[in-house]
Amino acid sequence: xxxxxxxxxxxxxxxxxxxxxxxxxxxxxxxxxxxxxxxxxxxxxxxxxxxxxxxxxxxxxxxxxxxxxxxxxxxxxxxxxxxxxxxxxxxxxxxxxxxxxxxxxxxxxxxxxxxxxxxxxxxxxxxxxxxxxxxxxxxxxxxxxxxxxxxxxxxxxxxxxxxxxxxxxxxxxxxxxxxxxxxxxxxxxxxxxxxxxxxxxxxxxxxxxxxxxx
Amino acid sequence: xxxxxxxxxxxxxxxxxxxxxxxxxxxxxxxxxxxxxxxxxxxxxxxxxxxxxxxxxxxxxxxxxxxxxxxxxxxxxxxxxxxxxxxxxxxxxxxxxxxxxxxxxxxxxxxxxxxxxxxxxxx
Numbered sequence: 001x002x003x004x005x006x007x008x009x010x011x012x013x014x015x016x017x018x019x020x021x022x023x024x025x026x027x028x029x030x031x032x033x034x035x036x037x038x039x040x041x042x043x044x045x046x047x048x049x050x051x052x053x054x055x056x057x058x059x060x061x062x063x064x065x066x067x068x069x070x071x072x073x074x075x076x077x078x079x080x081x082x083x084x085x086x087x088x089x090x091x092x093x094x095x096x097x098x099x100x101x102x103x104x105x106x107x108x109x110x111x112x113x114x115x116x117x118x119x120x121x122x123x124x125x126x127x128x129x130x131x132x133x134x135x136x137x138x139x140x141x142x143x144x145x146x147x148x149x150x151x152x153x154x155x156x157x158x159x160x161x162x163x164x165x166x167x168x169x170x171x172x173x174x175x176x177x178x179x180x181x182x183x184x185x186x187x188x189x190x191x192x193x194x195x196x197x198x199x200x201x202x203x204x205x206x207x208x209x210x211x212x213x214x
Numbered sequence: 215x216x217x218x219x220x221x222x223x224x225x226x227x228x229x230x231x232x233x234x235x236x237x238x239x240x241x242x243x244x245x246x247x248x249x250x251x252x253x254x255x256x257x258x259x260x261x262x263x264x265x266x267x268x269x270x271x272x273x274x275x276x277x278x279x280x281x282x283x284x285x286x287x288x289x290x291x292x293x294x295x296x297x298x299x300x301x302x303x304x305x306x307x308x309x310x311x312x313x314x315x316x317x318x319x320x321x322x323x324x325x326x327x328x329x330x331x332x333x334x335x336x337x
Contacts, residue, residue: 009219009220010219010220012220012223012224012273012274012275013272013274013275013294014223014224014227014274015227015228015294015296015297015298019250019297019298019299021275021294021297024223026219026220026223028219185223187222187223187226190219190222192219192222192223194223
């Protein structure tokens with residue numbers, strides 16, 4: 001279950017060979033550097049640590065001292081993100097520390113799962129947050145209740161509002177995964193991946209792309 | 215980066231030859247759209263002739279809407295401008311219009327729904 005770290009670029013339309021128009025999201029995946037290994041002997045599990053989007057001098061200036069020490073110890077440059085991917089032991093040993101994994105890991109026609117942090121909507125009402133319908137707009141009896149929630153509970157029994165009642169509140173900036181997006185194209189020379197449909201998050205948002213689990 | 219990458223993807227997909235093949239038509243023009251229809255494993259060309267009432271931008275995703283009256287029923291079809299399903303696009307005639315979108319034609323019938331040809335305007 002190896003994956004890669006990428007950045008959302010934006011969306012456009014492409015025409016497939018069948019003549020259909022497909023909505024696609026462009027994801028920029030610069031070659032990910034193998035930052036480190038996790039081994040069962042040392043850490044109790046096996047995983048690959050991948051680093052993406054090299055930051056140069058600025059990154060070194062911004063990194064915390066413990067992180068900077070880590071970079072030095074491994075002889076690596078400062079990166080924007082470092083993430084772990086759980087893989088089998090033999091796959092860990094197949095990728096030496098410092099080597100790179102490119103977007104060519106994915107092939108056209110495959111399915112992928114894309115994880116990202118959804119856009120933030122702030123404190124949102126029940127219309128936007130839970131798709132409630134509110135009160136009629138044309139009725140004289142609904143006094144400024146148009147975008148309100150209706151009743152929240154019953155009477156003396158149970159005499160309380162049930163847990164998980166859908167109410168207004170903070171919406172967005174949740175980690176979300178969209179499963180089974182088709183890989184429409186892989187543009188290796190520009191480090192771009194085209195997946196069919198939308199992915200979570202704003203432009204320039206960091207994404208994790210893995211082969212589909214289902 | 216963002217704009218470059220999107221342009222790159224669009225240019226790879228919609229080649230400049232395809233762009234060049236699309237004639238410079240305007241809103242108000244009567245056009246013949248030769249569209250490829252696949253029935254089973256056979257493919258044939260169907261011609262849709264009518265007035266362009268809307269052009270929608272958006273680079274590779276630009277579209278246009280063609281309206282025609284078929285057996286006294288108004289029919290509108292939206293075509294992606296650079297769709298590979300469009301075999302050929304012909305301009306039959308041009309008219310002089312003062313709107314970018316001719317939605318008012320939907321409320322008009324018969325003689326009222328005619329547009330002034332660009333020749334009349336010059337005279």
